[in-house]
Amino acid sequence: MARQERAEVTRSAILEGAARAFEKAGFAGTSLSDIVGEAGVTKGALYFHFASKEELAQAVIEEQFSVWDDVPALDLPGVQTVIDLLHGMAEQLQASIRVRAAIRLVVDQSSSTGANADPYVKWIDLIRNCFAQAQGRGDIRADVDVESAANLIVGCWTGLQLSSQVLTGRKDLNERTTQMWQVMLPGLVPVRRLGRFLPEGTGRSALVAGAAGQ
Numbered sequence: 001m002a003r004q005e006r007a008e009v010t011r012s013a014i015l016e017g018a019a020r021a022f023e024k025a026g027f028a029g030t031s032l033s034d035i036v037g038e039a040g041v042t043k044g045a046l047y048f049h050f051a052s053k054e055e056l057a058q059a060v061i062e063e064q065f066s067v068w069d070d071v072p073a074l075d076l077p078g079v080q081t082v083i084d085l086l087h088g089m090a091e092q093l094q095a096s097i098r099v100r101a102a103i104r105l106v107v108d109q110s111s112s113t114g115a116n117a118d119p120y121v122k123w124i125d126l127i128r129n130c131f132a133q134a135q136g137r138g139d140i141r142a143d144v145d146v147e148s149a150a151n152l153i154v155g156c157w158t159g160l161q162l163s164s165q166v167l168t169g170r171k172d173l174n175e176r177t178t179q180m181w182q183v184m185l186p187g188l189v190p191v192r193r194l195g196r197f198l199p200e201g202t203g204r205s206a207l208v209a210g211a212a213g214q
Helices: 003-025 032-039 043-049 053-073 079-095 097-107 118-136 146-168 173-188 191-196
Strands: none
Touching (some): 003 032, 118 146
């Protein structure tokens, strides 16, 4: 195996081990020794790739949410884009330990230097931009403040996934996400256009398939 390929395999093993450790114990409850044990690597190998636990935690977060970077480049991102993204996140939370670890790190505000606001800011900006474009097409009511709407959706869904985790281990998260949209869409979308959007999602989530519909 080429040196670069070995390094990539080792880095992936470290991220996977870190995800398992962080998902179980959170940032404060996880030591580098825990991560080394989960990953099956030496501390030397870990430090070759990551200088600290903080850097490793940030890498877990960034890896899982880098897909959101592609959303602004989609053709006509809008209301359904946001619906599908949250359903995709719900599916990934159920299927991927790396996503669960990243969400736990974000929700726990897990940083020795204070709260990590970057993922929240990223989500809010992305949703606001999608809604702003949708509003320009008449898909969002003219009297809706898209900044406030984006903040509300991020806050509501964050709480929704936490309560779903506690009550059902997130087994009902897609159902709860659908219910959230059923309640919210009438306040966001003009009545004449409500039928254009599916609160249960279209199955074209950017997080699952790599692309999102309008």
